[in-house]
Amino acid sequence: MSASALPALPASDATRHLPFWLGAFGVAAAVFLALKLIGNEYGYYAGYFILQYVVLASAWNILGGYAGYVNFGAAGFMAAGAYTAIVVRKAFGLDLIPGILCAAAFAGLLGLGTGYLTLRLKGVYFSIATLCLAVVLQTLVVNWDYVGGSRGAYIIRPMTMPGFSSYGEYIFTVMLVLAVIAVGVGRTVEHSRLGRGLQAIRDNERAAEAVGVPTLRLKLIATTLCGALMGVAGAPLPYYSGYLNPEAAFSLSYAVNAIAMPLIGGAGTWLGPVIGAVLLGSLQQAATVTISSALNLWIVGWILVIFVAIAPRGILGWFGKR
Amino acid sequence: MSVLLKAEQVGKRFGGFVALQEVDLELRAGERLGLIGPNGSGKSTFVNCISGDFAQHDGKVTLAGQPIDGLKPHMRARRGLARTFQLPQPFNSLSVLENVRVPLLFAGAAGESTRRAMECLEQVELAGKSQKLPRELTQVEQRRLELARAISLRPQLLIADEAMAGLSNAEVDQIIALLLRLNEAGTAVIMIEHIMRAVTAFAERLIVFVAGRKIADGLPREVLALQEVEDAYLGKQ
Numbered sequence: 371m372s373a374s375a376l377p378a379l380p381a382s383d384a385t386r387h388l389p390f391w392l393g394a395f396g397v398a399a400a401v402f403l404a405l406k407l408i409g410n411e412y413g414y415y416a417g418y419f420i421l422q423y424v425v426l427a428s429a430w431n432i433l434g435g436y437a438g439y440v441n442f443g444a445a446g447f448m449a450a451g452a453y454t455a456i457v458v459r460k461a462f463g464l465d466l467i468p469g470i471l472c473a474a475a476f477a478g479l480l481g482l483g484t485g486y487l488t489l490r491l492k493g494v495y496f497s498i499a500t501l502c503l504a505v506v507l508q509t510l511v512v513n514w515d516y517v518g519g520s521r522g523a524y525i526i527r528p529m530t531m532p533g534f535s536s537y538g539e540y541i542f543t544v545m546l547v548l549a550v551i552a553v554g555v556g557r558t559v560e561h562s563r564l565g566r567g568l569q570a571i572r573d574n575e576r577a578a579e580a581v582g583v584p585t586l587r588l589k590l591i592a593t594t595l596c597g598a599l600m601g602v603a604g605a606p607l608p609y610y611s612g613y614l615n616p617e618a619a620f621s622l623s624y625a626v627n628a629i630a631m632p633l634i635g636g637a638g639t640w641l642g643p644v645i646g647a648v649l650l651g652s653l654q655q656a657a658t659v660t661i662s663s664a665l666n667l668w669i670v671g672w673i674l675v676i677f678v679a680i681a682p683r684g685i686l687g688w689f690g691k692r
Numbered sequence: 693m694s695v696l697l698k699a700e701q702v703g704k705r706f707g708g709f710v711a712l713q714e715v716d717l718e719l720r721a722g723e724r725l726g727l728i729g730p731n732g733s734g735k736s737t738f739v740n741c742i743s744g745d746f747a748q749h750d751g752k753v754t755l756a757g758q759p760i761d762g763l764k765p766h767m768r769a770r771r772g773l774a775r776t777f778q779l780p781q782p783f784n785s786l787s788v789l790e791n792v793r794v795p796l797l798f799a800g801a802a803g804e805s806t807r808r809a810m811e812c813l814e815q816v817e818l819a820g821k822s823q824k825l826p827r828e829l830t831q832v833e834q835r836r837l838e839l840a841r842a843i844s845l846r847p848q849l850l851i852a853d854e855a856m857a858g859l860s861n862a863e864v865d866q867i868i869a870l871l872l873r874l875n876e877a878g879t880a881v882i883m884i885e886h887i888m889r890a891v892t893a894f895a896e897r898l899i900v901f902v903a904g905r906k907i908a909d910g911l912p913r914e915v916l917a918l919q920e921v922e923d924a925y926l927g928k929q
Contacts, residue, residue: 563797563798563802566786566790566793566794566797567794567797567798569783569785569786570783570786570794572785573782573783573784573785573786574781574782574783574784576745576777576781577777577781577782577783578766578783578794579764579765579766579769580743580745580765580766580769580774580775580777581766581769581774581794581795581841581842581844581845582766582769582770582795582798582799582845583766583794583795583798584764584766584798585766586764638785
């Protein structure tokens with residue numbers, strides 16, 4: 371093949387990404403309208419539950435899927451976001467949207483700091499370090515009276531929001547927009563120089579460094595992005611339930627789902643976490659309503675075991691998309 | 693010709709074990725150097741000190757007159773120092789083309805990365821397999837991919853660490869021809885190799901390491917005739 375018969379160069383960024391953003395907002399609008407037509411308040415809460423996992427799984431995928439660094443501390447970052455929202459509400463009277471922005475900033479910084487401390491570790495050692503981070507954060511929160519300590523903290527949310535039929539519709543819409551942004555960020559990373567570098571790190575970090583990839587810098591960017599998005603996923607949590615305690619905020623189910631959803635959907639692709647989150651999130655909601663929420667992790671565990679055995683590359687792997 | 697690489701008193705210890713001690717080495721721009729020695733003689737340790745894999749070591753290393761001690765491997769790569777590994781280490785989830793594009797993306801050549809990557813693949817005769825995955829390549833093709841990736845940044849110095857291990861005679865000849873072409877284009881090459889036929893066919897100067905020390909340095913014919921080199925490989929009678 372001569373240089374003149376090369377594969378086509380990628381189109382410009384705007385041309386490449388526009389159809390995705392149009393499609394994503396189209397799907398979001400369709401979901402919103404469908405729930406509006408159904409008119410059932412539970413639909414918004416179930417939708418929120420699934421969408422928060424879309425954000426969380428997409429966030430995990432940036433570091434775990436593309437770079438191959440398995441983060442067991444998702445619950446810690448999510449709780450950091452949730453408690454940041456509580457702190458800014460209590461200290462400055464700021465509402466949900468500023469709370470989300472502050473949560474992104476704080477959890478992003480937390481991700482950056484964690485990265486500096488842990489990214490020289492590899493494999494299971496890195497994973498254990500992230501798990502420890504969640505334990506340390508939980509211990510801090512349990513002993514921090516300002517945010518309610520082990521008793522938890524209440525957020526009295528308004529009954530209605532202007533422009534929305536209910537607060538449930540409002541918070542669902544907020545999470546819907548956050549999910550579109552999180553998926554968009556994941557896709558942008560995947561198609562960027564950053565994504566290529568992270569994939570090279572996942573495949574062979576030593577070789578990546580040897581050919582000029584600044585591995586530590588890329589991993590720090592990934593931990594920051596990952597932390598910020600996980601914080602974003604957690605920020606609306608106290609507004610969603612009106613109450614938050616450390617046990618709920620640092621729940622094991624967040625850590626497990628954040629890993630299981632991308633793995634089942636197809637880690638290392640922007641679409642995989644979405645598929646995994648919708649599938650597992652819906653199943654858990656169905657189990658919660660029909661049987662008991664106590665079954666949620668049991669279901670996730672079994673599905674994960676089955677997928678690891680028969681489809682280690684996830685659902686997208688079946689279709690040759692990875 | 694000017695000195696490209698200068699290593700002064702380079703040494704490396706692992707706990708109490710001295711893997712490399714007081715090695716001095718100069719390499720001129722465009723030179724072809726063979727580096728040989730029995731297993732465990734410190735060849736790869738030396739390469740890892742030069743390439744930055746071992747951040748901490750004794751001595752000083754300069755490349756084109758600039759000290760490179762303390763620089764991370766990716767910074768050394770951007771200054772013109774490329775290396776290959778004993779076992780090919782491709783990015784397995786990326787296509788052959790993407791493997792070669794990755795270095796260019798981070799060297800300020802993103803806009804022309806596809807064109808330049810394809811040129812490198814043409815040099816190593818892999819252009820026709822640019823869309824394949826590395827696991828679909830034969831062993832010698834994987835070696836050639838490794839070389840294409842290493843030369844994508846147009847290095848001043850290429851360190852080929854046992855680039856011919858496990859290859860057939862015909863495949864060894866292919867790699868030698870490839871390295872000679874790269875050298876003709878101006879790249880200095882350090883070939884670390886156990887295959888004597890390859891070293892003597894390629895190198896214009898030969899250095900021998902034994903037990904972490906440099907014991908000989910000179911023309912290949914003269915170095916291979918030295919009694920201490922023969923002793924190192926075959927043992928003393």
